[in-house]
Amino acid sequence: MDEALFVLNFFSVAITIIIVAVLEGLPFAVTPSLAVAMKKLMQECAIIRHLSTCEKMGSKGIWSDKTDTLTTNHWSSRSLGLSHSQIACLVSLAPAKIRRRSVVSRTHYYLSFFGSSQSFLQAIKRCPRLLSADLENPVKPNVAFLQGCGLGACDISNTCLARPSMLLTNPERLKAMVANAESLGVLRGSGMFRLLLRGGGLLSHGNFTARMENLKNTFRWSDAELITAVSKNPMVLKRSKETLERSSKLLISEIGLEPAYVARRPSMLNYSLEGRIRPRYHVLKFLKGNGLLDRDRDYYSAFKVTEKVFVDKYICPHNEVAPHLVEDYAAACRGQVPTNFRFA
Structure with missing residues (x-):
């Protein structure tokens, strides 16, 4: 009996020591780990006021000051005509950008530029960097340049909605893209001109020259036939080299169509x-x-x-x-x- 009481007392004391040690030692163990987490977040430009906030470091969330940043941006966005659901959508599309107070002025500009909140959110979904880009350079200079190319406000917004990153393109590169489009005989302001701009990556100088040369050699086109084909169907520049070779083999070698015939009807390549x-x-x-x-x-x-x-x-x-x-x-x-x- 005495032996049983001794064992029971032994376990009781052991459990008591464990409970006391965990409760007293846990803060000393957790605090350094939270401090390390806070330091990592500071490196990501997120200031943490309370260490306990770092407990959610692995979950999705917005690390920002609520009163001075989020609340201010929320009500400013509400004043621009965005609904609660649209603000929530904006936050989910660009959680890192929404912390910045300048997001309100950029939102105001893009809402006016794209013409509706729905188009604005669609553009942000395709290119979240719009909310952090400097409006004075390159966004507004690019818009002014496109206006100088004969595009109206509606044409520019629709073109940039299809490819929002165009607004962030280096102005010199945008000018080179326009020059390449003109080298094909495409008039500024025309529908084909807008279509070429939407495939802007195809008009960068090195890529454009290489793809044009590949098209010419693959289909055995003359310079005039090459310009005719690309002017009518600029999206042919997106085709891979292998796809173009298979198209040339079938249309010209097997079916027996003349290269000039294909050049005048380049939609066949789609x-x-x-x-x-x-x-x-x-x-x-x-x-x-x-x-x-x-x-x-x-x-x-x-x-x-x-x-x-x-x-x-x-x-x-x-x-x-x-x-x-x-x-x-x-x-x-x-x-x-x-x-x-x-x-x-």
Whole structure:
């Protein structure tokens, strides 16, 4: 009995010591770790008033002064016409930028520039750096330059909404982009000019020159044909070298189209080779080879129409004499070339 009481007393004392040690020693163990966390946050330009705040260091949050910064920015943003939900959306899109007091003046400028809060939030989603960029340089100089290019306020806002980073582009680089667009014969202020600016990365000097040279060599175009093709379809500059080579092989080498023909109809380069051009080419070749279609029928007119129009115009009229054509075309669209589509 005495031995049992001794063991019980032993455990009671041990538990008491552990409880006292943890409660008294925990602050001494936690405080240095919180201090280290505060120091790391200070390196990120976040001032922490209370060490206990660092306990949430691993969670998503806004490390900012609530009274003098967040509250002020909140009510200033409310005065600009942003709703609570839009302010919450803005905070989620650019949590690091919202701490800055200058965000209010920038918000006021961009709301006026883009014309609506919805467009403003869409631009911030695509380029959060807008809220921290200096309005005086480069934003306003770039806007002034675009106005000098003949673009109206609505055209500039719509172009920059599609590519907000254009506002932050170095002014000299923007001028070089415009010069490259003009070298293609594109008039300032035209719809094609705006389209080229949206693909602005394509117009940087080194990238632009290399891609133009690659296009010219791949499709065996003359300088005039190259300018014609890019002017009509500037997005062709986005195509990879491998994709362009496959397009040239199919359109020029296999189908037999002349390079000049492709240059005048560069939208063909946007179509899927395996899902559209090749299956339709096999259908047309089959029909012409069996005397079911005028041999002079233009390929491009068949490539550009919608799927429904193509089927109604080139397949359905021949159901009786070529009942297999529907299945063969469907198989070709899946990447399989049926026997009936093979020619010696």
